[in-house]
Amino acid sequence: MKNLGIATSIAAAHKDMPGGLLPALHGIQDALGHVPPDAVPVIAEQFNLSRAEVHGVVSYYHHFRSAPAGRLLVQVCRAEACKAMGADALLAHAEQRLGCGVHGTSADGRYSLEPVFCLGLCASSPAIAVNDEVHARITPALFDDIVEEARQDS
Numbered sequence: 001m002k003n004l005g006i007a008t009s010i011a012a013a014h015k016d017m018p019g020g021l022l023p024a025l026h027g028i029q030d031a032l033g034h035v036p037p038d039a040v041p042v043i044a045e046q047f048n049l050s051r052a053e054v055h056g057v058v059s060y061y062h063h064f065r066s067a068p069a070g071r072l073l074v075q076v077c078r079a080e081a082c083k084a085m086g087a088d089a090l091l092a093h094a095e096q097r098l099g100c101g102v103h104g105t106s107a108d109g110r111y112s113l114e115p116v117f118c119l120g121l122c123a124s125s126p127a128i129a130v131n132d133e134v135h136a137r138i139t140p141a142l143f144d145d146i147v148e149e150a151r152q153d154s
């Protein structure tokens, strides 16, 4: 219920803004870590949209989550420089190591895996970020070490 109140007040603050739905959804996700499905009807009401329209926007943009992320958010860069340096193989390794696919969360709720498109470390690719901390020149072994260290710290 508390989450619903937060979502409602954020939606209300954006409802009169042109194109306010996306900023509202960003605000809700920033505040709650995801856009709860039970918030969709109140968002729809605030913006005078159908639930299907709001749900369509939430599901269209991979950035928005309908469920909380895992405790560790692992992002693997898939932009050009990193792809040229083996990002696809690194992503496949990440899926296996974390036990979840891209845009997924492991069954134990420990990890979420997301693609990201440039972390500003192109000259030292491939790059990843773990809970917003960036790491460069990642090999599968280094990936495992970083994830294990982050897991122990979390």
Ligand code: FES
Binding pocket: 077, 078, 079, 080, 081, 082, 083, 117, 118, 119, 120, 121, 122, 123, 125, 126, 127
């Ligand atoms: S392309 Fe991966 S960090 Fe820029």
